[in-house]
Amino acid sequence: MRPDLLAPPPNPQVAEAWQRAWAGLVVAEDDLGPVATVAGVDVAYHDQSGELVAAAALLDARTLTVLEEVTVRDQAQFPYIPGLFSFRECSPVARAVEALSRRPDLIVCDGHGRAHPRRFGLACHLGVALDLPTIGCGKTRLTGAETPPGPDRGAHTPLLDGAEVLGATLRTQSGVRPVYVSVGHRVSLPTALTWVLHLAPRYRLPETTRAADGLVRRTPASPGTQPEAQP
DNA sequence: GCGACAG
DNA sequence: ATCTTGTCGC
DSSP: OOGGGSSOOSSHHHHHHHHHHHGGGOOOSOOOOOOOEEEEEEEEEOSTTSEEEEEEEEEETTTOOEEEEEEEEEEOSSOOOTTOTHHHHHHHHHHHHHTSSSOOSEEEESSOSSSSTTSOOHHHHHHHHHTOOEEEEESSOSSSBOOOOOSSTTOEEEEEETTEEEEEEEOSSTTSOOEEEEEEESOOHHHHHHHHHHHOSSSSSOHHHHHHHHHHHTSOSSSSOOOOOOO
């Protein structure tokens, strides 16, 4: 891991400068081995004091069964600012992933990767910080011009900034709004699309995201019992 | 100056 | 993200 990439920036201007520099560390090509496990990550804010709960859910890549769940509590170190989202959630999420008993072969993030103003969204940030393959899968668009994909499951169209392909809109289920897929780190866009579609056999969002989301929402922010791994 | 704006 | 009930549709 690279703790230097997880320190809270002093202000938005510095944060943007760091993103522009770190964007050069992103690998947008496939550099992953056999994928046996895929992790989903998410963060929930249970009160307005900045207290948060980050979670990592490890799934069997073939059966999509949840193999392990981990949650960590923390205090937000940076406000939510569109474009600087990763400085709020990357650190706690990275801690949750590292708390898993084994490193996942791939991580799907609840947010964008290269489909970002400076090409360094949460998925890129997390991937580079942990040096693990990551995919960005957001529910809404941040930047880029989109074209509605066809009505059937699997249909997809590029998310563009002029001639540059930032990612893609992907219809994971017929008749539902598409999700926004982009490269995070060490995964190509075609591979990212294939995985997100595979991970979303029944619902709009991938099972990895659903598992992590359900986990953070049922985890109390304050005291409570520390969740343990689920066999 | 007027919108747009991940979670 | 979070605050919140009922309701339209498959």
